[in-house]
Amino acid sequence: MKMAGFGSDAIDTTIMVVSAALVILAAFSGKRGSGGPVPVMEAPSRGPVTGRPITLALPQGTIEAIKEAMMGKGRNMPTVYLSSGSGVRNTSDRETEPARKKNVFVDFHDDTALRIVNGDGDFSVGSAKMQVDLPKIMASGKLGTLFFSIWSDPVFRGQEGFTNTLDIARTLKETLARHEGQLQVSTTRSDIEGAIGGGKVAVVLAVEGGHSINNSLDNLEALYREGIRLLTLTHWNATEWAGSAHESRERGLSGIGTDVIATMNRLGMIIDVAHVSEPTIFDVARVSKQPFVCSHGSSKSIYDKDRALSDDAIRAIAKSGGVIGITFFPEQLTSNPFIEKDAMTKMLGKLAEIEGNENLLPAEKARLSHRVLYNDYKVPSFVPGLDAVFKHIDHITRLVGDKHVAIGSDFDGVPYFCKGLEDVSKLDNLAELLATRGYSNASVGNIMGGNILRVIDNVMK
Structure with missing residues (x-):
């Protein structure tokens, strides 16, 4: 209050x-x-x-x-402020709305590429199955930049995983090229500035999971030449050179890990520590010469969930000049007793069955697994709202300031999202909530996009 x-x-x-x-x-x-x-x-x-x-x-x-x-535990004390202004401020205040309209929204993590490649919806005309498609992007009216993340399922092993990543990137670019009047694949700071200035939405290509480079710095440079400007160092699986939050959690950078960081620094690629182990975060903080980020994460102090960030990890990212994008996936943000555990068990059983089927090619395994995840996941009867996202934003703001938190929705990558943030057209709901909760125009602008644009300015060429 x-x-x-x-x-x-x-x-x-x-x-x-x-x-x-x-x-x-x-x-x-x-x-x-x-x-x-x-x-x-x-x-x-x-x-x-x-x-x-x-x-x-x-x-x-x-x-x-x-x-x-x-x-409950008093983590966010409701505060009352009084001043000698002329009435209660709210989101319709003349001061607030025009200032926010000057800001653009930036979403640090969308898995839309996989939806496009798998044919899970029509990006061009829109689909109820997709959280990010052209009509929804245009409906937002305030989007400036989207990071489209490319994930190669680890069932594609070795160099096949690298090749699959390139194939997805090329298919994605072909799709986006059909909408060059509205969207612009951007690989430089000036590209992004030009797109936003020209009323377009800049799309930056990212790769989620360092397994895609197959332990090769040459492959990393090839991804850069293909237009990739952000690499998430690990996904659910660890690599030979970095520990994951889900596998080899005690391990940090090793092998070519420090060379990967140095190469990304030299090229101007954004280093993303979403999904990595905490030792990996601290190793990146030690060796990186540039800001690094967590594109889609959450605060362990608010909800202790597998890859959530400790306060020390948040401080390390902030000290580098980086940012933490907050996910909109409820199960990373808050506990929910309404999760259908039996349905979850059945779904996991289906996924294990697909993984163990030796008669399926890797591409078939990947496609079937994704469809099970999207179609068979039982959405709980209760879904939390915007406040679940706000609590994580607010904690990080109180911890390290409003210049180190952003949004990284995970749209098109998980089965459901917080109420009020069901797709990319509804991002303004979060901006409105931040203003209502007392965040200044400048702070709302920072969180909804400005902080990521600052990282782009500091890292990309």
Whole structure:
């Protein structure tokens, strides 16, 4: 609960109302204190408030009681700010909306390439099966850049995996070339600036999973020549040169790992540590000369889920000048007792059966596995909303500031998304929520796109 911009005539009444509400909440939680003033709460730089803070005389223990009553463990204390403005600010404020319209949205991670290659929907005319397609991109109205990630299923082994990655990249570029009036595959900073300035959406190609280079720096350079400008060092599987958050978790960079980082620095490729082990993150922080990122992740402090980032990992990324893109996949963001475990077990059984079928070619295994994931996954009866994403953004902002958090939806890569963020046309819902929760115009612009554009400026050529 954040309130800002009250006129001076309303301050006394507001203090009485807010104080009463706080005391009631404290009583509701069963906490009582012996009296004493609450310390002044300074308005954070990320908020829109420029007014003076107010000291409220409340019983000791009230703040902790409210934390427990409203937030469980009190991770995000609701704060009240009062100032001598001229009314309550909201997302329709004349100051707020025009400023945000000048900003563009950047999504750091979309798996749309695989949908296109597998024929899971028609990108050009739109499909209910896709979260990112041309009509939805155009409906957004504020998109500036999308990172389309190419993932080669590890069933394609060795050099075959590298070749498959190139094939996907070329098919993707052919599809995008049919819409050059709206989309522009961009490989340089000036490409991206020109696309956005010309009213187009820049598309940057990425590869998810270092297994695609088949332990070869020559293959890495070949991906760069093909137009790839971001590499996620691992996926669910580790490589010989980097540990994954899901496999070889205790291992960091090894073998050619440091050479991979040095080559990416030299070429101007963005280093992505989504999915990697924590030791790998710290090794990248030690050897990289440029900012590095987590394109789609979450905060372990908010929800401790496999590849979620610890606060130390977040600090390491931020110290490099990098950013963390927050995923929209609910199961990476919050616990959900409504997940259908029996249905999940059946689906995993189908996937194992496909993987173990020696009569299937790798391409057939990959295609069938993806269809099982997209079609047989049982969406829970309860799906969390925008607040699940906000909590992770807010924690990282409080930890390292608003210049190191972004959005990395994972659209077209997972079965479902938070309510209000079901596809790329709805990104503005998150921008509206951030503004409503007290984030300034500048902060909203940073988070929704500006921070990623800064990394592009610092890394890409």
